[in-house]
Amino acid sequence: MAMSGSSPTINDVARIAGVSKKTVSRVINRSPLLKEATREKVEKVIAELGYTPNPQARALALRRNFLLGLLHDNPNAQTVLNFQEGVLDAIRDTEFALVVRPVDRRSPDMLEDIRNFLEVQRLYGVLLLPPISENDELAELCRDMGCGYVRMGSAALDTSEHLVQSNDREVVESVIDYLVELGHRRIGLIEGPSGFRSAAERREGFRAAMKRHGLEVPETAVAQGNYRFDSGVEAANKLLQGDTQITALFASNDEMAAGAYHAAREKGIAVPGQLSIVGFDNSPIAAHIWPPMTTVSWPIREMAKSAALKLIDPGSDGAKPSTFPARLVTRDSVGPPPPTT
Amino acid sequence: MAMSGSSPTINDVARIAGVSKKTVSRVINRSPLLKEATREKVEKVIAELGYTPNPQARALALRRNFLLGLLHDNPNAQTVLNFQEGVLDAIRDTEFALVVRPVDRRSPDMLEDIRNFLEVQRLYGVLLLPPISENDELAELCRDMGCGYVRMGSAALDTSEHLVQSNDREVVESVIDYLVELGHRRIGLIEGPSGFRSAAERREGFRAAMKRHGLEVPETAVAQGNYRFDSGVEAANKLLQGDTQITALFASNDEMAAGAYHAAREKGIAVPGQLSIVGFDNSPIAAHIWPPMTTVSWPIREMAKSAALKLIDPGSDGAKPSTFPARLVTRDSVGPPPPTT
DNA sequence: TTGTAAGCGTTATCAC
């Protein structure tokens, strides 16, 4: 009989089912070489007892924990949290748990810290969020340490079992198409920081589309930010000074786009009357700012779920390449260009 | 000699130091009954080998993991993430890791789910964020299961070793004092949802201060929201209709305050010219909205760190009560009331 | 197809 105070163990199941521990273990691990009758018998007892294998004991025996790690250098709170939700979607009702680990990509010790962390915690696998997901040394470290990993990125950073990707470049192209269709010709870009692959992809999408439409991109129409609000203000100030005649602005993320709103407001430029603005991320601020912002939404939560599944169940979701489509969310920050004076 | 492939174990340390495993274990666990010489000898070997105790093995033997859990029903992404950072501050360079677990407070199975989670994962302790931190049944469940817990709240929800609290009521009183000092007399309140202690505390602070100043709070000056943006829009619409003559508005959180901005903008009411608005939380939107919002900031990260320390090192931080002061952050959404017409 | 014995790395028990 199972102890009343604590939860039943594999021994309880074995005794009651009249089989050995090992057989129960086989059932748990879905060993194929089991007689169907035995399996059913054991499963029945498992269900009756409400038995759950102890992850700590398994961790010790397998030398690997049932912990998924989320490594990130917080690009954006909402993104990280949505990602966490997605991972939880994948591991709900499993024995896995999610461990979070913010890291500092600017620290020279980052890799060493992570190595230490992985060594001590013996994680089953880690999920890598941009921008650190773009760090190849980090991926190599994971491989070296026998720790599973999946990278989330906006480009083909790795083989498909280690990658979940979005189509940033394409969707930015479609953003520009949309603006051009409305009549915009002088479109500005606030690009993200140099180290970020997402920034590069979005920039390339912008340039490709502009080129395709036969539109010029003078130097004065491009400014760089660091994905933060303030840098968006600054970048927009640069783009909107003088007579650049920019009528629309694509910012590489919503925070910078919000900064552009701010700059426009300070200069008395009406959005979208005199200036259309498009962001990227569909973060809460996009919906809450005035006027509500047209932006690009990507299915982080679904991507996270897929990434986690690749880790814990490579059979099902692992092999197939996972590219998730981002899409334009139109709100009120875009309109036709002002009539030329 | 330590194996080259994997990390050294307690056996390696014991063998090299010429003592028994148990003695090494005693060193690790700071047992007081050890000869100083022995301790030093062992510690030296530990340092040389770079030995770290295996948390999985300890978890099995102690029937308790070295995992801290963060249970939350996401009130706000930035809050949750800041909290995570604070916990990480506390557990950095320890063997502890942080496991996150979003829950759904509206699900009838919430308690059962959490019980299951705690039973399987055998967490060392959990951190409870509002609003679920206010659930006494949940706290009782933790006690029953022998799982440590610390609640984060805006009132004295529990004994001091289980509580980290903020002074919402007081700080809201000071917000009202500030508005009154500027000349406001008709001040509106957008309060939070009924189930939330924080909402109640903030409301009471509001009412207490108004009363102290001899100011009336007519029914038309109070509206309830649910802490979300949309509810803020709706509530503000109610408050600003008719001839309520409200010149200032305190919203129980920033999201709803942002909703009030939105409503004011739609009605053509200038902020702060015709209407002053104060929020609560100092979330990113407060800084990014236009005009930048005056709001209340509370030290979540420090509170989180303190909460985690209470759990993992009750000796140091545990006994003493922890009330953390929130403070007003003045930006540009507040001004004197418009001249009476 | 199933069972036995040994081990994963730690801590608890109880002698010495």
Place this chain on the structure above:
DNA sequence: GTGATAACGCTTACAA
């Protein structure tokens, strides 16, 4: 003070 020895709950040889 310290050390054998037996747990902790599971898995992996290897046997049967």
